[in-house]
Amino acid sequence: MILMRIHSRLSFQRLLKKALLNINEDEISFLKREKIPFENGVEFQDLHHPYAYDLDIFGAHSLFQNLNRTATFIGKKTLAETLLHKATNDEILENQQAIKELTEKLDWRQEFLAFAKVSQDNQSSYEGLLKWSKNSGSTLSKSTIVLSYVSPALFFAAFLGYLITDNLVWVKCLSYLFIFNLIILGKFVKRIQLEIANSGKIDSIIHQYSLLVKKIESETFHSQKLIDLQQRLQFKSANASTHLKKLSELFSRMDTISNLITATLFNGTFLFNLHVLKALLEWKKEHAEVLEDWLMVIGEFEKLNSLANFSYNNPDFVFPTINSDYKIGFSNLSHPLLNPKTRIGNDVHFYPQSFMILTGSNMSGKSTFLRSLGINMVLVGTGSVVCATQADIHPLPVLVSMRLSDSLSDSESYFFAEIKRLKQIMDALEEQPAFVLLDEILRGTNSDDKRNGTIEVLKKVIAKKAIGAIATHDIEVCLTTNDYPGILSNNCFEVEIIDNDLHFDYKLREGICRNKSATFLMKKMEVI
Structure with a gap:
């Protein structure tokens, strides 16, 4: 033992x-x-x-x-x-x-x-x-508890009697008590x-x-x-x-x-x-x-x-300072899951303007930047460190419309799924302000409808005191900042053509994106 x-x-x-x-x-x-x-x-x-x-x-x-x-x-x-x-x-x-x-x-x-x-x-x-x-x-029940003590006590008393007197009558008593104990247990097996x-x-x-x-x-x-x-x-x-x-x-x-053997012996x-x-x-x-x-x-x-x-594992990440003034600002913000040797950080502040219109060509870093904002805001809400060198944050619920999928089981298209998500965002904003991220919304409709719909969604979101960003390729959406200069700001990611090749620096800039890469890339790959 x-x-x-x-x-x-x-x-x-x-x-x-x-x-x-x-x-x-x-x-x-x-x-x-x-x-x-x-x-x-x-x-x-x-x-x-x-x-x-x-x-x-x-x-x-x-x-x-x-x-x-x-x-x-x-x-x-x-x-x-x-x-x-x-x-x-x-x-x-x-x-x-x-x-x-x-x-x-x-x-x-x-x-x-x-x-x-x-x-x-x-x-x-x-x-x-x-x-x-x-x-x-x-x-x-009390009777069962009493019986659970009395019956074993009688068994050992009979056993003791046999040891003292060597009388076989006690053996017969032991047999009856052994069987009686097993009958009692049988009632509680289930x-x-x-x-x-x-x-x-x-x-x-x-x-x-x-x-x-x-x-x-x-x-x-x-x-x-x-x-x-x-x-x-x-x-x-x-x-x-x-x-x-x-x-x-x-x-x-x-x-x-x-x-079976142990149960019979111990319970009998x-x-x-x-x-x-x-x-x-x-x-x-x-x-x-x-x-x-x-x-x-x-x-x-x-x-x-x-x-x-x-x-x-990330000693360069910081714990954000928490405020209650609806101010959100990151220094050197990046996505925490990107390779630390290659990721590029950006400074971003949602004050005094609280909502950003983001432009840039494909592959310039818009979606990654939006995800960086979203992931770090989620981390803030847990008490974790964030991927930045400094952060002063008012924690807010995060609402996102970036990547939806057709739901065949629900018989709904991508466009309808997106409309439902936008409805979900608007309903949530009725209850409290939130941090909202929108990436190229209304892609399932024609350009005029998409442009007008995007502008109206943007106006309604900022009317509900939301903080956040919307990415778009439509320059006319950026003109909305003229009507709301104290709330909206234009920022962009640019692309340069150097030595007949596209060069992305993934740095956030003020203003509207001017350079285009789609036509150049298609010509280079002999698509057109």
């Missing part, structure tokens, strides 16, 4: 070391831009979300895949929900402080992730545990099976949850967010890890019901599984309300660890 305990401990340590090795190998290959060995969260994709699909929040090479350093289902889910919903200003500031602190705790973060990886948690295990905790059911239904390996997963929680409980934190999360793990003068460890042990003991003598059932029901009654909250704390830490890892 001693050797088995040593073996079990060393086997677990070996798993942890292998997990740590895997974590660092993955991180090195990621930083070398060889691969992105992390889950991409495609299951959280929502084509109707105001920006998730347009800004590549989920899927291959997405923001989620680059950020994700979670290994439990609740961690992955929490990170996904954080990227889909803007936090309040107070929550953003709390998250910033927590992320700053965790950024410096590299060893702790990696050890926490290693524990999570070893757990081999998945959605079915997580949801099965929550379903079990919320399925209250009835507790055992209830036991119901309690442990779909609980394969759940004892080991709960045990790993307890280790994750203990890792949180044993660390010293200074930021208020992390301290508050840590305090949520206190329950009835004991740590959550202690309660979870007990639950793991109860599920492990209940596994004996599936072994002292109704083992009935006592375990009683303890499980009592645990559920006392802890059902807090179990989900404990798991949410694990998810919060995995989310914050992911954002802290992002900060650690």
Whole structure:
């Protein structure tokens, strides 16, 4: 038994070391831009979300895949929900402080992730545990509880009597009591099976949850967010890890019901599984309300660890200053997922003018610039660092119409899908101001209709106090700035023809784009 305990401990340590090795190998290959060995969260994709699909929040090479350093289902889910919903200003500031602190705790973060990886948690295990905790059911009756103690006591009394007197009458009594105990258990077999239904390996997963929680409980934190999360793990003068460890042990003991020999022996003598059932029901009654909250704390830490890892990997990124004056400004803004060796930053400020009309030829960088704005505004809303050297931001909900697709299943065209998205944006602006990004809207109609529609959409968006940018190829749309000089501004990306080749510098300029590249490129490629 001693050797088995040593073996079990060393086997677990070996798993942890292998997990740590895997974590660092993955991180090195990621930083070398060889691969992105992390889950991409495609299951959280929502084509109707105001920006998730347009800004590549989920899927291959997405923001989620680059950020994700979670290994439990609740961690992955929490990170996904954080990227889909803007936090309040107070929550953003709390998250910033927590992320700053965790950024410096590299060893702790990696050890926490290693524990999570070893757990081999998945959605079915997580949801099965929550379903079990919320399925209250009835507790055992007082008569059953009394019987569960009296019958085994009589069995051992008869056994003791046989040992003392060596009278075979006691053996007959033992036989009857053994059978009687099995009959009692038989009445509760269905209830036991119901309690442990779909609980394969759940004892080991709960045990790993307890280790994750203990890792949180044993660390010293200074930021208020992390301290508050840590305090949520206190329950009835004991740590959550202690309660979870007990639950793991109860599920492990209940596994004996599936072994015919063990179940017969243990239950025929002292109704083992009935006592375990009683303890499980009592645990559920006392802890059902807090179990989900404990798991949410694990998810919060995995989310914050992911954002802290992002900060650690990008020391040149900054935490934005948060304001409430509807001012948004970035210095050296770029897209956080672009290669740092080649990405080009731009200064952009949405004050005093609050809305930008952006022009430029194809491939000049308009769409990438709009996505850079959108992605960084999403990061601001999580409390994360942003890809800029300085940022002063009023966090706003992000609304985007950039990349839609025909929905054959819904029998709607690209144009109708775009109209629905614009309607969604207008409805959202009725409730509160937002950061709006529009890229070449109304592409499914003729040029006059497109131009007039774009101008009217632009006027309505700025009338609703939106901040943001619209990209267009139509120069007449840019003339709208003459009517709203205090609100609208014209900016552009230019292209130059140098040595009979196109040259893009991807630098944002004031004014309207003058150079054209389409005709030149088609002639060069002998299209025309």
